[in-house]
Amino acid sequence: MFELKTRQATWAVLSLVWLVVLSATSVPAVGQDKPRVAVITTGGTIAQKIDPKTGQAVPTLGADQLLESVPGLKGIADIVVTEVANIDSRDMQPSQWLAIARAVAKAAADPAIAGVVVVHGTDTMEDTGYFLELTRHTDKPIVLTGSMRDASSPWPDGPLNLLNAVRQAADPRSAGRGVTLTLNGRIIAANAARKVDAGNIDTFDGGAWGWLGTVEGNKVYWRARPDRGQSFDLPGALPSVPVVMDYPGSTGALLDAAVANKAAGVVVVGYGIGNVSHPMYDAIARARAKGVPILVTSRVNRGQIRPAYGGEGGGASLQKLGAILSPINDPGKARIALMLALAEKAARDPAALTARLQRAGP
Numbered sequence: 001m002f003e004l005k006t007r008q009a010t011w012a013v014l015s016l017v018w019l020v021v022l023s024a025t026s027v028p029a030v031g032q033d034k035p036r037v038a039v040i041t042t043g044g045t046i047a048q049k050i051d052p053k054t055g056q057a058v059p060t061l062g063a064d065q066l067l068e069s070v071p072g073l074k075g076i077a078d079i080v081v082t083e084v085a086n087i088d089s090r091d092m093q094p095s096q097w098l099a100i101a102r103a104v105a106k107a108a109a110d111p112a113i114a115g116v117v118v119v120h121g122t123d124t125m126e127d128t129g130y131f132l133e134l135t136r137h138t139d140k141p142i143v144l145t146g147s148m149r150d151a152s153s154p155w156p157d158g159p160l161n162l163l164n165a166v167r168q169a170a171d172p173r174s175a176g177r178g179v180t181l182t183l184n185g186r187i188i189a190a191n192a193a194r195k196v197d198a199g200n201i202d203t204f205d206g207g208a209w210g211w212l213g214t215v216e217g218n219k220v221y222w223r224a225r226p227d228r229g230q231s232f233d234l235p236g237a238l239p240s241v242p243v244v245m246d247y248p249g250s251t252g253a254l255l256d257a258a259v260a261n262k263a264a265g266v267v268v269v270g271y272g273i274g275n276v277s278h279p280m281y282d283a284i285a286r287a288r289a290k291g292v293p294i295l296v297t298s299r300v301n302r303g304q305i306r307p308a309y310g311g312e313g314g315g316a317s318l319q320k321l322g323a324i325l326s327p328i329n330d331p332g333k334a335r336i337a338l339m340l341a342l343a344e345k346a347a348r349d350p351a352a353l354t355a356r357l358q359r360a361g362p
Protein backbone atom coordinates (compact mmCIF):
# COMPACT_ATOMS: atom_id res chain seq x y z
CA MET A 1 0.00 0.00 0.00
CA PHE A 2 2.76 2.30 1.06
CA GLU A 3 4.75 1.33 -2.02
CA LEU A 4 1.74 2.08 -4.27
CA LYS A 5 1.31 5.52 -2.76
CA THR A 6 5.02 6.25 -3.16
CA ARG A 7 4.85 5.18 -6.81
CA GLN A 8 1.73 7.32 -7.37
CA ALA A 9 3.43 10.28 -5.75
CA THR A 10 6.55 9.76 -7.87
CA TRP A 11 4.41 9.67 -11.03
CA ALA A 12 2.55 12.78 -9.93
CA VAL A 13 5.81 14.67 -9.37
CA LEU A 14 7.26 13.41 -12.67
CA SER A 15 4.10 14.42 -14.56
CA LEU A 16 4.20 17.86 -12.99
CA VAL A 17 7.86 18.31 -13.94
CA TRP A 18 7.06 17.10 -17.48
CA LEU A 19 4.17 19.56 -17.77
CA VAL A 20 6.40 22.42 -16.63
CA VAL A 21 9.08 21.40 -19.15
CA LEU A 22 6.45 21.12 -21.91
CA SER A 23 4.93 24.50 -21.20
CA ALA A 24 8.39 26.07 -21.18
CA THR A 25 9.48 24.53 -24.48
CA SER A 26 7.25 22.76 -26.93
CA VAL A 27 3.94 24.30 -25.93
CA PRO A 28 4.85 27.98 -25.91
CA ALA A 29 2.53 30.96 -26.03
CA VAL A 30 0.32 31.33 -29.09
CA GLY A 31 2.30 31.70 -32.30
CA GLN A 32 5.71 30.85 -30.85
CA ASP A 33 5.74 27.34 -32.27
CA LYS A 34 6.72 28.85 -35.64
CA PRO A 35 10.21 30.10 -36.50
CA ARG A 36 10.62 33.83 -36.06
CA VAL A 37 11.83 35.87 -39.03
CA ALA A 38 12.84 39.53 -39.05
CA VAL A 39 11.58 41.44 -42.10
CA ILE A 40 13.35 44.74 -42.79
CA THR A 41 11.63 46.85 -45.41
CA THR A 42 13.20 49.56 -47.54
CA GLY A 43 10.62 49.98 -50.36
CA GLY A 44 10.97 49.11 -54.04
CA THR A 45 8.36 48.27 -56.65
CA ILE A 46 6.97 45.58 -54.36
CA ALA A 47 5.67 48.42 -52.13
CA GLN A 48 4.56 50.67 -55.01
CA LYS A 49 1.18 51.22 -56.63
CA ILE A 50 0.12 53.09 -59.74
CA ASP A 51 -0.80 56.70 -59.08
CA PRO A 52 -4.10 57.05 -61.02
CA LYS A 53 -3.27 60.66 -61.89
CA THR A 54 0.04 59.92 -63.60
CA GLY A 55 -0.20 56.22 -64.42
CA GLN A 56 3.24 55.68 -62.87
CA ALA A 57 4.31 53.54 -59.91
CA VAL A 58 5.10 55.39 -56.67
CA PRO A 59 5.93 54.25 -53.09
CA THR A 60 2.61 53.42 -51.40
CA LEU A 61 2.55 50.42 -49.06
CA GLY A 62 4.07 50.72 -45.60
CA ALA A 63 5.72 47.68 -44.01
CA ASP A 64 2.55 46.43 -42.29
CA GLN A 65 0.38 46.81 -45.41
CA LEU A 66 3.05 44.98 -47.38
CA LEU A 67 2.98 42.01 -45.02
CA GLU A 68 -0.84 42.02 -44.97
CA SER A 69 -0.81 41.69 -48.77
CA VAL A 70 0.86 38.25 -48.62
CA PRO A 71 -1.64 35.44 -48.09
CA GLY A 72 -0.32 32.63 -45.89
CA LEU A 73 2.73 34.54 -44.63
CA LYS A 74 1.77 34.38 -40.98
CA GLY A 75 1.26 30.62 -41.27
CA ILE A 76 4.95 29.94 -41.90
CA ALA A 77 6.68 32.31 -39.48
CA ASP A 78 6.22 34.85 -36.75
CA ILE A 79 7.25 38.10 -38.38
CA VAL A 80 9.04 40.93 -36.61
CA VAL A 81 9.00 43.90 -38.96
CA THR A 82 11.23 47.00 -39.12
CA GLU A 83 10.78 49.72 -41.74
CA VAL A 84 14.14 51.33 -42.49
CA ALA A 85 12.91 53.28 -45.55
CA ASN A 86 10.19 53.31 -48.20
CA ILE A 87 12.01 54.45 -51.31
CA ASP A 88 12.61 53.46 -54.88
CA SER A 89 16.02 51.82 -54.75
CA ARG A 90 17.37 54.19 -57.40
CA ASP A 91 17.69 56.56 -54.43
CA MET A 92 19.52 54.12 -52.16
CA GLN A 93 22.58 55.76 -50.57
CA PRO A 94 25.68 54.22 -48.96
CA SER A 95 24.57 55.74 -45.63
CA GLN A 96 21.40 53.64 -45.96
CA TRP A 97 23.45 50.49 -46.58
CA LEU A 98 24.96 51.16 -43.17
CA ALA A 99 21.52 51.59 -41.59
CA ILE A 100 20.24 48.38 -43.23
CA ALA A 101 23.38 46.46 -42.18
CA ARG A 102 22.93 47.67 -38.59
CA ALA A 103 19.27 46.56 -38.61
CA VAL A 104 20.27 43.16 -40.05
CA ALA A 105 23.04 42.70 -37.45
CA LYS A 106 20.68 43.64 -34.62
CA ALA A 107 18.03 41.19 -35.80
CA ALA A 108 20.55 38.39 -36.37
CA ALA A 109 21.98 38.87 -32.87
CA ASP A 110 18.60 37.97 -31.37
CA PRO A 111 18.71 34.23 -30.56
CA ALA A 112 14.96 33.96 -31.23
CA ILE A 113 15.38 35.07 -34.87
CA ALA A 114 15.94 32.27 -37.40
CA GLY A 115 16.74 34.52 -40.33
CA VAL A 116 16.37 37.97 -41.85
CA VAL A 117 14.51 39.13 -44.98
CA VAL A 118 15.29 42.51 -46.55
CA VAL A 119 12.63 43.91 -48.87
CA HIS A 120 14.30 46.11 -51.49
CA GLY A 121 13.88 47.53 -54.99
CA THR A 122 15.51 45.46 -57.70
CA ASP A 123 17.41 48.34 -59.36
CA THR A 124 20.14 48.40 -56.69
CA MET A 125 19.35 45.19 -54.80
CA GLU A 126 22.64 43.65 -55.95
CA ASP A 127 24.61 46.55 -54.41
CA THR A 128 22.90 46.38 -51.02
CA GLY A 129 23.06 42.58 -51.09
CA TYR A 130 26.81 42.57 -51.76
CA PHE A 131 27.38 45.19 -49.07
CA LEU A 132 25.47 43.03 -46.58
CA GLU A 133 27.47 39.96 -47.67
CA LEU A 134 30.80 41.71 -47.15
CA THR A 135 29.80 43.06 -43.72
CA ARG A 136 27.88 40.14 -42.27
CA HIS A 137 29.11 38.42 -39.13
CA THR A 138 26.40 35.82 -38.89
CA ASP A 139 25.62 32.46 -40.45
CA LYS A 140 21.88 33.09 -40.22
CA PRO A 141 20.21 33.45 -43.62
CA ILE A 142 19.88 36.98 -44.98
CA VAL A 143 17.46 37.01 -47.91
CA LEU A 144 16.81 40.02 -50.13
CA THR A 145 13.64 40.09 -52.15
CA GLY A 146 11.44 42.52 -54.06
CA SER A 147 9.41 42.47 -57.22
CA MET A 148 9.38 43.59 -60.82
CA ARG A 149 5.62 44.18 -60.95
CA ASP A 150 4.03 46.76 -58.69
CA ALA A 151 1.31 46.05 -56.17
CA SER A 152 -1.45 47.37 -58.49
CA SER A 153 -0.68 44.70 -61.07
CA PRO A 154 -3.36 42.04 -61.53
CA TRP A 155 -0.45 39.52 -61.49
CA PRO A 156 1.99 40.92 -58.96
CA ASP A 157 5.14 38.86 -58.32
CA GLY A 158 5.82 40.54 -54.96
CA PRO A 159 3.60 38.48 -52.63
CA LEU A 160 5.01 35.11 -53.75
CA ASN A 161 8.58 36.47 -53.67
CA LEU A 162 8.10 37.68 -50.10
CA LEU A 163 6.49 34.40 -49.06
CA ASN A 164 9.40 32.43 -50.58
CA ALA A 165 11.98 34.70 -48.95
CA VAL A 166 10.41 34.18 -45.52
CA ARG A 167 10.21 30.44 -46.16
CA GLN A 168 13.93 30.40 -46.97
CA ALA A 169 14.87 32.57 -43.95
CA ALA A 170 12.82 30.32 -41.64
CA ASP A 171 14.38 27.07 -42.90
CA PRO A 172 17.26 25.82 -40.69
CA ARG A 173 19.00 24.40 -43.80
CA SER A 174 19.43 27.95 -45.11
CA ALA A 175 22.06 28.75 -42.47
CA GLY A 176 25.66 29.17 -43.63
CA ARG A 177 24.81 30.09 -47.22
CA GLY A 178 25.36 33.83 -47.01
CA VAL A 179 23.28 36.67 -48.35
CA THR A 180 21.04 35.77 -51.26
CA LEU A 181 18.73 37.52 -53.69
CA THR A 182 15.63 35.36 -53.90
CA LEU A 183 13.05 36.22 -56.56
CA ASN A 184 11.05 34.22 -59.03
CA GLY A 185 11.75 31.04 -57.04
CA ARG A 186 15.52 31.29 -57.66
CA ILE A 187 18.12 31.71 -54.94
CA ILE A 188 21.14 33.66 -56.16
CA ALA A 189 24.29 34.48 -54.14
CA ALA A 190 24.69 38.20 -53.46
CA ASN A 191 28.37 37.66 -54.30
CA ALA A 192 27.41 37.09 -57.93
CA ALA A 193 23.92 38.53 -58.52
CA ARG A 194 23.29 40.96 -61.35
CA LYS A 195 20.06 42.45 -62.66
CA VAL A 196 19.99 41.43 -66.31
CA ASP A 197 16.49 42.20 -67.55
CA ALA A 198 14.85 45.62 -67.35
CA GLY A 199 11.30 44.33 -67.31
CA ASN A 200 11.03 40.55 -66.92
CA ILE A 201 10.28 39.02 -63.52
CA ASP A 202 13.22 36.62 -64.09
CA THR A 203 15.65 39.49 -63.74
CA PHE A 204 18.57 38.25 -61.61
CA ASP A 205 21.44 36.14 -62.85
CA GLY A 206 24.10 34.40 -60.78
CA GLY A 207 26.70 34.25 -63.58
CA ALA A 208 29.19 31.45 -63.05
CA TRP A 209 27.62 30.76 -59.64
CA GLY A 210 24.22 29.90 -61.12
CA TRP A 211 21.45 29.30 -58.61
CA LEU A 212 22.32 28.19 -55.10
CA GLY A 213 18.88 26.67 -54.87
CA THR A 214 15.24 27.20 -55.62
CA VAL A 215 12.00 27.67 -53.72
CA GLU A 216 9.37 25.49 -55.31
CA GLY A 217 5.90 24.83 -53.95
CA ASN A 218 6.29 25.18 -50.22
CA LYS A 219 9.86 23.85 -50.07
CA VAL A 220 13.38 25.20 -50.30
CA TYR A 221 15.70 23.07 -52.44
CA TRP A 222 19.38 23.77 -51.74
CA ARG A 223 21.98 22.77 -54.29
CA ALA A 224 25.13 24.63 -53.23
CA ARG A 225 26.87 26.15 -50.24
CA PRO A 226 29.18 28.95 -51.36
CA ASP A 227 32.63 29.68 -49.98
CA ARG A 228 32.91 33.05 -48.44
CA GLY A 229 35.62 35.65 -48.27
CA GLN A 230 36.77 37.38 -45.13
CA SER A 231 34.31 40.01 -44.05
CA PHE A 232 34.77 43.67 -43.20
CA ASP A 233 33.76 45.38 -39.97
CA LEU A 234 30.90 47.79 -40.44
CA PRO A 235 32.42 51.27 -40.63
CA GLY A 236 30.81 54.47 -39.32
CA ALA A 237 30.91 56.09 -42.77
CA LEU A 238 31.94 55.20 -46.30
CA PRO A 239 34.40 57.10 -48.50
CA SER A 240 33.51 58.46 -51.92
CA VAL A 241 34.54 56.06 -54.71
CA PRO A 242 33.19 57.01 -58.16
CA VAL A 243 33.16 54.80 -61.24
CA VAL A 244 34.60 56.05 -64.54
CA MET A 245 34.03 54.20 -67.78
CA ASP A 246 36.41 53.95 -70.71
CA TYR A 247 35.01 54.03 -74.26
CA PRO A 248 36.32 54.75 -77.75
CA GLY A 249 36.86 58.51 -77.73
CA SER A 250 37.15 58.93 -73.95
CA THR A 251 39.63 61.62 -72.92
CA GLY A 252 40.36 60.72 -69.31
CA ALA A 253 38.82 64.04 -68.25
CA LEU A 254 36.18 62.33 -66.11
CA LEU A 255 38.88 60.53 -64.15
CA ASP A 256 40.76 63.82 -63.69
CA ALA A 257 37.49 65.39 -62.45
CA ALA A 258 36.95 62.54 -59.96
CA VAL A 259 40.46 63.05 -58.58
CA ALA A 260 39.94 66.84 -58.42
CA ASN A 261 36.73 66.16 -56.48
CA LYS A 262 38.77 64.33 -53.86
CA ALA A 263 37.68 60.78 -54.61
CA ALA A 264 39.14 58.41 -52.02
CA GLY A 265 39.65 55.93 -54.85
CA VAL A 266 38.24 55.36 -58.35
CA VAL A 267 36.96 52.27 -60.15
CA VAL A 268 37.82 52.36 -63.84
CA VAL A 269 35.70 50.22 -66.16
CA GLY A 270 38.06 49.18 -68.93
CA TYR A 271 37.92 46.65 -71.72
CA GLY A 272 38.27 42.88 -72.05
CA ILE A 273 40.72 41.25 -69.68
CA GLY A 274 41.59 44.60 -68.04
CA ASN A 275 42.93 47.09 -70.58
CA VAL A 276 42.23 50.80 -71.12
CA SER A 277 42.66 53.33 -73.92
CA HIS A 278 45.72 55.58 -74.15
CA PRO A 279 43.98 58.70 -72.80
CA MET A 280 42.61 56.68 -69.86
CA TYR A 281 46.09 55.27 -69.25
CA ASP A 282 47.45 58.82 -69.06
CA ALA A 283 44.69 59.85 -66.64
CA ILE A 284 45.41 56.78 -64.48
CA ALA A 285 49.09 57.78 -64.44
CA ARG A 286 48.12 61.30 -63.24
CA ALA A 287 45.82 59.87 -60.55
CA ARG A 288 48.49 57.44 -59.36
CA ALA A 289 51.07 60.26 -59.21
CA LYS A 290 48.71 61.84 -56.66
CA GLY A 291 48.46 58.53 -54.76
CA VAL A 292 44.79 57.91 -55.59
CA PRO A 293 43.94 54.17 -55.54
CA ILE A 294 42.67 52.98 -58.93
CA LEU A 295 40.82 49.70 -59.30
CA VAL A 296 40.57 48.41 -62.86
CA THR A 297 37.56 46.29 -63.83
CA SER A 298 36.09 45.45 -67.22
CA ARG A 299 32.90 46.05 -69.12
CA VAL A 300 32.97 42.33 -69.90
CA ASN A 301 30.97 40.50 -67.27
CA ARG A 302 32.69 37.13 -67.24
CA GLY A 303 36.26 36.03 -66.54
CA GLN A 304 39.06 37.32 -64.35
CA ILE A 305 41.01 40.54 -64.92
CA ARG A 306 44.67 39.68 -65.60
CA PRO A 307 47.83 41.46 -66.79
CA ALA A 308 47.74 39.75 -70.18
CA TYR A 309 48.69 42.67 -72.45
CA GLY A 310 51.72 44.90 -72.68
CA GLY A 311 52.07 48.42 -74.09
CA GLU A 312 50.61 51.56 -72.48
CA GLY A 313 47.02 50.77 -71.47
CA GLY A 314 47.58 47.01 -71.28
CA GLY A 315 46.88 45.45 -67.87
CA ALA A 316 50.59 44.94 -67.14
CA SER A 317 51.31 48.65 -67.71
CA LEU A 318 48.46 49.59 -65.34
CA GLN A 319 49.96 47.42 -62.63
CA LYS A 320 53.31 49.18 -63.17
CA LEU A 321 51.52 52.46 -62.42
CA GLY A 322 50.28 50.92 -59.15
CA ALA A 323 46.69 50.50 -60.35
CA ILE A 324 45.00 47.35 -59.05
CA LEU A 325 43.62 44.80 -61.48
CA SER A 326 40.43 44.03 -59.60
CA PRO A 327 40.02 40.50 -58.25
CA ILE A 328 36.26 41.24 -58.36
CA ASN A 329 35.24 41.71 -61.98
CA ASP A 330 32.03 43.65 -61.55
CA PRO A 331 32.39 47.42 -61.35
CA GLY A 332 29.54 47.89 -58.85
CA LYS A 333 30.79 45.17 -56.52
CA ALA A 334 34.46 46.13 -56.90
CA ARG A 335 33.48 49.65 -55.86
CA ILE A 336 31.75 48.42 -52.70
CA ALA A 337 34.74 46.28 -51.72
CA LEU A 338 37.10 49.22 -52.33
CA MET A 339 34.90 51.54 -50.25
CA LEU A 340 35.01 49.06 -47.35
CA ALA A 341 38.76 48.44 -47.72
CA LEU A 342 39.48 52.20 -47.72
CA ALA A 343 37.12 52.77 -44.77
CA GLU A 344 39.12 50.14 -42.91
CA LYS A 345 42.15 52.33 -43.47
CA ALA A 346 43.90 49.45 -45.19
CA ALA A 347 47.27 50.65 -46.38
CA ARG A 348 46.95 52.66 -49.59
CA ASP A 349 49.78 50.60 -50.92
CA PRO A 350 48.41 48.65 -53.94
CA ALA A 351 49.80 45.31 -52.73
CA ALA A 352 48.03 45.56 -49.35
CA LEU A 353 44.78 46.78 -50.94
CA THR A 354 44.90 44.00 -53.54
CA ALA A 355 45.41 41.40 -50.82
CA ARG A 356 42.46 42.79 -48.86
CA LEU A 357 40.20 42.79 -51.91
CA GLN A 358 41.31 39.27 -52.78
CA ARG A 359 40.36 38.03 -49.34
CA ALA A 360 36.95 39.71 -49.67
CA GLY A 361 36.25 38.44 -53.16
CA PRO A 362 34.47 35.25 -54.10
Ligand code: ASP
Residues within 6 Å of the ligand: 043, 044, 045, 046, 087, 088, 089, 090, 120, 121, 122, 123, 124, 146, 147, 148, 149
Ligand atom coordinates in the same frame (compact mmCIF):
# COMPACT_ATOMS: atom_id res chain seq x y z
N1 ASP B 1 12.76 51.07 -59.56
C1 ASP B 1 12.41 49.95 -58.72
C2 ASP B 1 13.34 49.94 -57.52
O1 ASP B 1 14.47 49.58 -57.68
C3 ASP B 1 12.48 48.69 -59.46
C4 ASP B 1 12.04 47.48 -58.69
O2 ASP B 1 11.94 47.46 -57.48
O3 ASP B 1 11.83 46.44 -59.35
O4 ASP B 1 12.99 50.30 -56.45
